[in-house]
Amino acid sequence: MKFLEAKKTIDKLNDNADIQTVLLATSFQSDAIDIYLQAQFALRNFKLVLEHIPFGNFQQFINDNAKTDRRNLAIIYPWDVLPQLDWRLGYHDFKEDLESLLELAKKNCVKISSRVDFGVYLDVPGKPIFQHDSDNQLIQLYIKRQLRLMGINLLENIDFDLANYLQTGQPFNGRTISLLANELSKTYFSGIVELKKILVTDLDNTIWSGIIGEDGPNGIQYDAEGAGYPHYIYQSLLKTYKGKGILLAAVSKNDQDLAELPFLQNKMLLNKRDFVAIIGNYEAKSAQIASLATKLNLGLESFVFVDDNPLEIAEVQKALPEVTSLLFSADKDSYVSLLRVLNSLFPAEAFSEEDANRTELYQAKLNSDLAVQCAGSELGDFLNSLEMQLSIRPVTDSLADRAFQLLNKSNQFNLNGLRITEDAKHKILNDNLVVFTGSLSDKFGRHGEVITAVVDRDCITYLAMSCRVLNRTVEHAFISAIMQHLDINSIKMNYLETERNTPMQKFMKNHSSADKTLELSSLQNDSNFNYQNFNIIIPEND
């Protein structure tokens, strides 16, 4: 589809079309794809409202577990899994061997799959990092395989435009975008990508042989012998799943105490602690599963339901078609088929050692709402792991050009959108206002001068930061360090709201008072900010 055709397709869309709100996560500036993607949705009679993560924020995105209502769609490149493969970063001495990079790739693939509802992986060449090309190929093959196992759609024949990527940060040219949007929308609408995260099992004649309400705890069978054998094997499989971080839950049309009783006797392989929930009541099983999905904040697509009763399977299939429902049968062929399907739905490679504690986390989540705190701490851990170094310095006439350039180019994190004219520049320098700049580096490389402020005694008159480093709390560290350098606890901000400075508006809303004064304590009390995440270098006062 060509550009103008895409535009006309969107214009023709009925006003009453259903709205789909989607977050498109990419490490590159992806606005150019909007119109093609919206056209693909329009062809299916949907109005697509597309949001983007800030440029350069893909790693923050995959490390932030905050759940939202909208679906996350992603275009993934090899360097989104391993930043070391990114052409734009140049070469650095990473001191990492193949094995540790494979391990890191696996962890990042798991993070990506847990954050992305629908995604496509573009298997384009990453920057060669090893002496032997077989190692370079191995690492790309490994990433490809991991993501494929996790349900990410693979695109192998998409052109990669290295020159465009280096120049603009967009790894493809305009001829490719339509194709990419087409593949992305197909992936979205086929809904094939959701990684299964939770297995909900029936109890009677599934976890054990027999009916607890009739046979009693001593009459049911679950040992590695006789009628209990298939159930013993099933329990052992679920036990290994739990060990990998797959969540287990049980739903049974029983009294709650009866449903729990065999687990409390500690005679079976599985015990109560292996489950995030054991639910015994007489509601429809679909209602029990839906309630569990709400409480755990998990999508229904991530649920697998196993029951020996075809009627229960049919009920759940009808009420919750998103849930994968499987019949448990001790019949040999059906049984082998069930185990095969389960293993394909929960591939061992898709889970890391870190996932093993998921059950405890979700048990806690059911008892109290810890989601926000958990997300914050994971993002904090990620920022801490970046080993960021922020070098701040006051600049003089000859070095001020880059600083002024940043003020004139940045729109998003810009204090007031005011541009520095030649006259203003001379006035700033002649009036002895102080121009501070901050250069950022981290374990992946140098980002250069990314933030600038012009300070007039107790007032910041201009402030801008590159959108490449949004969501790293660099602005907190920079302003805090300047205030400490100037030995002041509050500073006025020459703030103006503009059409495009939304991140700055958010920052001011969180940290400034009605008279646009910013307190040092407000920055330091921000739960997302930890001064210790930065190694800050700033010259001493004269």
Next chain:
Amino acid sequence: MEMQQIESITKEVFECFFTNHSDSELSELKRDISDQWDSMLHVNLISALEGEFDVVIDTAAAINLNTMQDCVTLISALTEE
């Protein structure tokens, strides 16, 4: 493709990015003095032109595109090849 057709399509693409601009305003538009025509818009505009005309615009050439007429001239050359 005829020059007139290239001009007409290019103008239509520009109108998607510079809404509410009259024909004469579009003709006089210059990237180096336009507030709206910033680097991000430029990348998206080049992508749109590439997608519309099924051409690849070299990054070095893209940097030098300063007016709508520059785009028409370049696309005309590319579609002739």
